[in-house]
Amino acid sequence: MVKVLECERCGFKEYLLAEEKSYDRCPSCQSIVIAQEKNDLPTQLQEIINVANQNFVYRNIKTDNYSVFFDIDELYKTPEEVISSFEKINFYPFIRREKEKLFVILRSSPPKKGFSYKKNLILFLLTIISTTIAGYFMAVPHIEYGFITNPWVGAITFSFSIMLILGTHEMGHYLIARKNGVDATLPYFIPAPFILGTMGAVINIRSFIPDKNSAIELGLSGPLAGILVAIPITIVGVMLSPIVPITVFGESSLFLGEPLIFQLIANSIVNVAEGYSLYLHPVAFAGWAGIFVTMLNLIPMGQLDGGHIARAVLGPIYHRYLSFIVAISLFFIGIFTWAGWSLWGIIGLYLAYRGHPGSMNEITPLDEKHWIMVGIAIILFIISTMIVPIKVG
Ligand SMILES: [Zn+2]
Ligand SMILES: [Zn+2]
Incomplete structure (x- = not known):
């Protein structure tokens, strides 16, 4: 069982995996948020979590129609390794640090159109x-x-x-x-x-x-x-x-x-x-x-x-x-x-x-x-x- 806070208007979801939370306004569009219990995670999210588990310790997971957000406690791997392991499942992780907080935003890979010269x-x-x-x-x-x-x-x-x-x-x-x-x-x-x-x-x-x-x-x-x-x-x-x-x-x-x-x-x-x-x-x-x-x-x-x-x-x-x-x-x-x-x-x-x-990796400083x-x-x-x-x- 996993608890989800879901906004029906914009598609924002927060999967409560680590900490209990409750709010009734969507952080992104301010509409009403509905709390639901689900038996299992969507297949694609499960696949993402499998890769995430090998790379970092995270809290709850937020998603919208374009991206998946992780609040990170600690990276197990180097940023380069995190990037290459997500690229294998066609996702691009953007690793950021703001006000001492680490987070990763996953975007699905832009569709590679065929290239004609x-x-x-x-x-x-x-x-x-x-x-x-x-x-x-x-x-x-x-x-x-x-x-x-x-x-x-x-x-x-x-x-x-x-x-x-x-x-x-x-x-x-x-x-x-x-x-x-x-x-x-x-x-x-x-x-x-x-x-x-x-x-x-x-x-x-x-x-x-x-x-x-x-x-x-x-x-x-x-x-x-x-x-x-x-x-x-x-x-x-x-x-x-x-x-x-x-x-x-x-x-x-x-x-x-x-x-x-x-x-x-x-x-x-x-x-x-x-x-x-x-x-x-x-x-x-x-x-x-x-x-x-x-x-x-x-x-x-x-x-x-x-x-x-x-x-x-x-x-x-x-x-x-x-x-x-x-x-x-x-x-x-x-x-x-x-x-x-x-x-x-x-x-x-x-x-x-x-x-x-x-x-993607904005935490490694310039040399x-x-x-x-x-x-x-x-x-x-x-x-x-x-x-x-x-x-x-
Ligand atoms: Zn919303
Ligand atoms: Zn130029």
Whole structure:
């Protein structure tokens, strides 16, 4: 016989296995709770309990339609062992400590949809086309001034450079995900019919991050891999860019922001005198875009790359505060500087609202090596930041 407190409205149940309790309002939806005696536990719960018994000492068990909650007295096994034993029965345990209390929340594994490379391939080809067209339009003004003879050379070198930077960024995430046992898809490139010809690329993470150290690696891997390719591309691009008098530029010319890393590269290659400016070759534009993408991804908000890192360092509550503060700040920065930031602020509010599931094991602290990675991520963010990325005229 087992006693159960059950809410008929939302499906919340508490199985009284360890301590006697009684309440008549559901802790989750405040409806009336009914106490019942049952002969045995549901089969799936029995299976979960069998695994739980091998891993920790717990009290009563609470469930809702999505999760099973255990209040833990003591773990018998390491967090890694707890995770792997539940994964065998297709559950993901989230191990948490709040106010000195340990608990485990089990979620059933997200359904693994079959993976077809077709969509990745089609988007990849479309993005090659859209970035080539974008590169063509970047190259055309260079012909008028006699710097490029064939616009298709500019078009193809731009497309190749931007695809290489974005692809390397995403493959950085993909390989680190695989190394840490996280199920991730190959990159999806996003074609776009304007300026750069793409809105970047993404991978889908289809399982959960095992621990905070892995979350740091996952967040840093893309931006680090991407910038390591963007730097040599920027160097080549700047070498290909002519220096012209500023008077060449018309009212509709685009002026790009110069983050520290870009200034460092440009100043060590060319000497631009007062009244002159670099007329960016499409390859330099791709390098610049790679730096811009690095900054955008490292913004510490929601589930962006910087968000993974912030969540691992700050925990759930401060990660949430930070996400909202950054989103609201971006919105206001946009009013006074580049309007695009306001749009990012609005997207950021949604990301902040959605939050971050965190990694499964959040009780093992970050080790020294991963603190260094946090430092590298902060440095990358600083050297790639630009307040006004694009200005017209
Ligand atoms: Zn309820
Ligand atoms: Zn990324």
